[in-house]
Amino acid sequence: MARTLAVLAFAVHALAQLKGRGFPDCNSGRLKGNDVCDQSRDAVTRAKALIAEFTLAEKLNNTGSTSPGVPGLVPAYTWWNEALHGVADSPGVKFSDTGDFRYATSFPQPILMGAAFDDELIKDVASVISTEARAFNNFDRAGLDFWTPNINPFKDPRWGRGQETPGEDPFHLSSYVHSLIQGLQGDDAKYRKVTATCKHFAGYDMEDWNGNLRYQFDAHITQQELVEYYLPSFRSCARDSDVGAFMCTYNALNGVPTCANTWLLQDVLRDHWNWTSPDYWVTSDCDSIQNVYSPHGYTDTREEAVAVSLKAGTDIDCGTYYQSHLPGALEQGLIDESDLDKSLIRQYTSLIRMGYFDGDAVPYRSLTFENVSTPYAQQLAYRAAVEGITLLKNDGTLPLSIGNGTRIALIGDWANATDQMLGNYKGIPPYFHGPLYAAQQTGAEVHYTRGPGGLGDPTTDSWNAIWTAANQSDIIIFIGGIDNSVELEGKDRTVAAWAAPQLDVIEQLASSGKPTIVVQMGAGQLDDTPLLKDDNVNAILWGGYPGQDGGQAIFDIIRGVVAPAGRLPVTQYPANYLQKIPMSDMELRSNATSGSPGRTYIWYEDEPILPFAHGLHYTNFTAEVQKSASPSSYANNSYDVSSLVKDCPESYMDRCPFQTFSVDVANTGSVTSDYIALGFLAGTHGPAPHPNKRLVAYERLHNITGGSTATAALNLTLGSLARVDDKGNTVLYPGDYALLVDVQPLTTVNFTLTGEAYTLDHWPQPPEARFQDTDYFVGGYGSGAPYQIQVPVDA
């Protein structure tokens, strides 16, 4: 007897929906007179009034990322919009083929903006993005919510999506994302500019490591490392930055898929971090709800998978699994209508908060294409690239005079980059100012050739042209490394060495004796050892994915039009580091049993090739910490824990101020330059093992002229000093502390804390988990038994 398969009442194809989307009509039809259109009422009341008009079937159908809305009542809405480093192609965003809205500003990838260590810059960039997003929305070319930022810490150089993040340090990410959200969500008291979405919550930083697919991976993370490393950026989003949305992940966390994880989505996110505004919502990653059923196999039926996810607090399913299987779940009594209502109220309250129903009353409704790609936005995209580009090696050859009469060989697979400069989650920029373009603007005679088959493929066919270009030139600039062909969503790297053919060519070029500059592109670091050791290679710049004006930024730094001051936002490990630690190993601390040498500059126990925050200048700096009685400066060298906590006015004690260290930075050279004052904390305090050091404060100082001094304020809170215990509690410990200014410290301040340890934050404990192994969807060799997929056993 043939059974009929459940088919949705509405077709939900993203593209089809875009056409009929439009804005709600409060002036006629069914909405006229509905309280959702009454701007004097509070947002929740308004949302409830709208939902009251939905039939049960309509509620079920509006649980996916492509919401069909209700014909005649409320338009379709596409929740999936992207804007990682500019308004970006995605189901909800539609660039025009001609005329207005055919482009938007394309900033550098976050990994390069992270290298700027400039929170004000990030807020400015995010403000431009949200302005352009609103302009797109006003002309029905984008939604109001955007699934950005990606704020998982970039702890493993293999990660294909590391480019989307500001780097490996949790404090840096927390600070960066706070500014970013301010810029995206705006500061209008009534209307949120756009809704940002902090993703991916949590423990997601692997695509496909040797068959360990993100869809099935179970991240095993201790509470200690979860709180101290994997979650701070998300806490910053939820507790400290009023972010409007979260996204749960493909992976499971300690046995439970995150989208079905009540502890994570309720106990931690909503309860502990007080992320309780009625307009806050959680979306699944696309289609992580399907993954809850398979390959995770977390539930026996599809209906249980959707029910447990909805009840855990995943409000929107990116995909169709909710729409397909919530009807069955309802029929089986696994959910009831109020579960649907809760989620729908969150969705519409969010839209109401952005003025979706308020027409021209919303100030952002006046934005048009005139506000897109303005001269200011273009200059900001250029400046973001300049601020991030990092000088890794220089024997004094840089800056180089390049202009009329100079003959440059411009060589490599990035030398004529266009789209490549954008990385992933990209839109369409107004122009591509790549290296070749920028070189030609200098008036120099440019001999360009593509690279030596760059990224692992040893094709020598093009090499003859390379030698010819080099022989015709006085200066050799090689622009290569890696790009989205080897690091991308769905694709983790497997090698951290430079491709042998690139090294072979660079070595031959450099042996010519001509000034040779290497520009290393891409997000994941390559082991630069052969280039650092080769005296014929005069300088190395790292350029990440520098966006629409990336070539100009690179050339302006090479020529000394601007001085470099970026810092590596990640550690550069030796190539054989990848041999020593499975990508699936989430542990940060070194481990004698597994042989792991530890992860990130905080815990890595060996010498890196280049350390986190490495970056050279065209001048020299000294630094000194002011010691004075003034409250804004460092005064003591011993503090009593109980005194520190006694006067704490904050409900979240880690946010209480400890001390501001004012650092006088002197430019002792002659070249005007930015300088990033970085404060690292080291010392023996709290539970062993003790980290090497950890970043606790930074400030970028701008345009310090030769011979002059500028002052940075490194603000430390009690949270800066605290450590995390094995239960995940945040504790202020007595012990020795040292504040180091810069990577190779220019100055150090030592102080001690005395008295009894004090718990600043009591961490909600997860339910005890029991696992059983299933091995059909298991990943490839090398993940090891502890990383196999596990599903809970019924108690």
Next chain:
Amino acid sequence: MARTLAVLAFAVHALAQLKGRGFPDCNSGRLKGNDVCDQSRDAVTRAKALIAEFTLAEKLNNTGSTSPGVPGLVPAYTWWNEALHGVADSPGVKFSDTGDFRYATSFPQPILMGAAFDDELIKDVASVISTEARAFNNFDRAGLDFWTPNINPFKDPRWGRGQETPGEDPFHLSSYVHSLIQGLQGDDAKYRKVTATCKHFAGYDMEDWNGNLRYQFDAHITQQELVEYYLPSFRSCARDSDVGAFMCTYNALNGVPTCANTWLLQDVLRDHWNWTSPDYWVTSDCDSIQNVYSPHGYTDTREEAVAVSLKAGTDIDCGTYYQSHLPGALEQGLIDESDLDKSLIRQYTSLIRMGYFDGDAVPYRSLTFENVSTPYAQQLAYRAAVEGITLLKNDGTLPLSIGNGTRIALIGDWANATDQMLGNYKGIPPYFHGPLYAAQQTGAEVHYTRGPGGLGDPTTDSWNAIWTAANQSDIIIFIGGIDNSVELEGKDRTVAAWAAPQLDVIEQLASSGKPTIVVQMGAGQLDDTPLLKDDNVNAILWGGYPGQDGGQAIFDIIRGVVAPAGRLPVTQYPANYLQKIPMSDMELRSNATSGSPGRTYIWYEDEPILPFAHGLHYTNFTAEVQKSASPSSYANNSYDVSSLVKDCPESYMDRCPFQTFSVDVANTGSVTSDYIALGFLAGTHGPAPHPNKRLVAYERLHNITGGSTATAALNLTLGSLARVDDKGNTVLYPGDYALLVDVQPLTTVNFTLTGEAYTLDHWPQPPEARFQDTDYFVGGYGSGAPYQIQVPVDA
């Protein structure tokens, strides 16, 4: 002081050369009167006469795959032509955009043709390919040599190029390749039709396994397993099939890059296998000569790398490294002019043997586009697909009546396949008869939808359309699995499980209760466990990459127009097999220390999901071995080793006949069907451990009607019985032997050998190797210490 980089005298871009290529002109200019044009002389004399006209610079420039020739003397020639399963796109092959030569016949990938176990078919296919290749050559659209076959045994299901091979069994490959070369090279006594190239010699079967790139991998293989498994197909090419060319590999073999490996290219290939005809040549893989220098780091300088490779016997460099660095090697005295001459004489002797200088005297010169894609060729491409397609499961549902009035849901990412059916190294076929096309030809009402985001990406967006199609149909045919997006040159698989979304969709479709057929496509096997266990899934077919008429072949089998008789040419392992053995582990035998369960059906110690040579029919067969006194049939059950070897007339004793077993095969059902008689040898003889069994003979019987009997001849030689010792010697051992007919044996013959062991072949021993580790280019985690790159230490 700036040094000038060496630039080639001639630009050697493949495409540029194609234009000026043409044929040699023996009637005027410098060739007129040169002995190379004298057809009465022997080929070597002719080649030497030509080379005598070359300057030293011209010799140096003609060492690459894109030979510039000598202007005014001999035209440019492109050595790199491909024809894996039909004339294929490659530097030397140029399809026309319009008119003649815009297509050629595209046969199934070798993996599916291997499943046919039909050597006569293979010879016929190869004859068509070489005919079409000659037609292309006559109109300056292809060269005369082709870099096919890929005959490395497909031992690991992850290998991205397994599709290019006939499967995992060394006897099968040896037999297949012998027929293939006959078909390609033809049987004209004077003129070779085209030159085939056996590749990749040797130990190459990994692209990029977790950072273990083929360019840098050092395959560690014992002499025993080299001789018994990795080399038989190459021995068949060189010693037994007169193949005209070989290709060495990217990888190193036991510490020495194969293109620089004198032992392999001289001692084994040319001396031991007597591959000494003056027209035989070896090409490098593209650009494996560069790899000798880096990443292998086998030599300290580029000049040493090219010198050692040329002297080892690599005559042609696919690439430009010879052309760039042999001049320096000559200058440094690392080679002399006679080294260049030796290689050039081989190249031109080969061209002379194919009639390159003989104009219309060559019979193949009359072939035109009329001889391309003939009705016979088209029918053969269809038949090759039919013969290979393999029935893996059937509960009696197949064959299915499909025609007017039938409503079919045709679902999956292969359902409307076109180019996908060809796999890699493809040309342009005359048409694509994919599954959708074939379904529509039946007159049925076809409801087609694409798949569920197929290959690992769980995108549920298309699922609604799937349910709709299923609900509108009476029969569900799902065509999915994998394709070149997950297995390809440069890309090994990491997962052997079906993608979770495909399983989710199949399971839901099958639960409808409608007849549900799954067609599993791609070369690497997927673990079919969930489909085999699901009683709602009525049948499973495996379709590989079936070529231009693949959809028609699949549908004709589903409908019973033809009966399936293909056999899996590889083992189907459980998905978690990949967890148990690093891809870089070359050992075949199981290993308690490493935990390897062994490789291939010969050594795998666990239960496969489906065994090597598994394949069902639409009828039933019984088999019986004739026992008679006639010399062509099996007569005894005990043999004395010394008697067996005494009368051996062969110089290569493994080729001596042992016994022909005549097998009577009876079709006891009613459906006319082919049947592949497979002879496996098992038993306790020779060095422990003993293999499970090994294939020693096969014959495909055609069109056995219901109730009738046909007879297969399983010819066993002394080599069939022999084992290989730890030095690589091939030895006939006393002991117990059993000949099993078929996978689940339909009949078995037991016999014994008595007396003293006798060595049939004394294996040339390699020089002792000493290694040191270098770790810059090392691959990613999981390869383990024994698989790190190693370079020889100077003694």
